[in-house]
Amino acid sequence: MQLLRTLLLAVFLTVAGIAVAAPLQARPAQETVRMLHTPQPGSAERRAILDAMRMKIMELHRLDVVFSVKSINVSHGWAWVHSLPRSKDGLASYEDFYALLRNVNGRWMIAEIPCTEPDNSECIDSPGYFRRLARRFPGLPASILPEEASVR
Numbered sequence: 001m002q003l004l005r006t007l008l009l010a011v012f013l014t015v016a017g018i019a020v021a022a023p024l025q026a027r028p029a030q031e032t033v034r035m036l037h038t039p040q041p042g043s044a045e046r047r048a049i050l051d052a053m054r055m056k057i058m059e060l061h062r063l064d065v066v067f068s069v070k071s072i073n074v075s076h077g078w079a080w081v082h083s084l085p086r087s088k089d090g091l092a093s094y095e096d097f098y099a100l101l102r103n104v105n106g107r108w109m110i111a112e113i114p115c116t117e118p119d120n121s122e123c124i125d126s127p128g129y130f131r132r133l134a135r136r137f138p139g140l141p142a143s144i145l146p147e148e149a150s151v152r
Helices: 003-036 044-061 131-137
Strands: 065-075 080-087 097-104 109-114
Touching: 044 065, 044 080, 044 097, 044 109
Parallel strands: none
Antiparallel strands: 065 080, 080 097, 097 109
16 A cells, blocks of 8 residues: 555646646746837837838938838847838838848848849748748847748
8 A cells, every 4th residue: 555655646746746847947938929019109119110121111212201011029138020111191002022130230231132023032932931031140039030931
């Protein structure tokens, strides 16, 4: 009888140990999910991200734009943005603008603007684009990329 009690106690402690350890192991993943966020409209972080994009469009195309944001995902100093730029007067709309940004010393900077040309094997719609992006930027959190993106 004593042997059976000892055996049952050992099984119980083993199962209880797994039940206690599992939440501890899951914590890093939960923290990563919590770190993923979308800056609220009007927030300083959102304004800084969009200002970096706006400056890049001005530099490349001499266009002063405002953005209609489709998505902004931010985590661990990285941001992935999908936006629809338009002229400030609202009369002109431009093609979708995607950007990968990195926060360096408190300042958001463009890390990459993906090509959006159809049928170009190096562009955003090509298979493996996001996997190649992740290889080029070690430390890039996969969680900020679009859900359909595959980085594996």
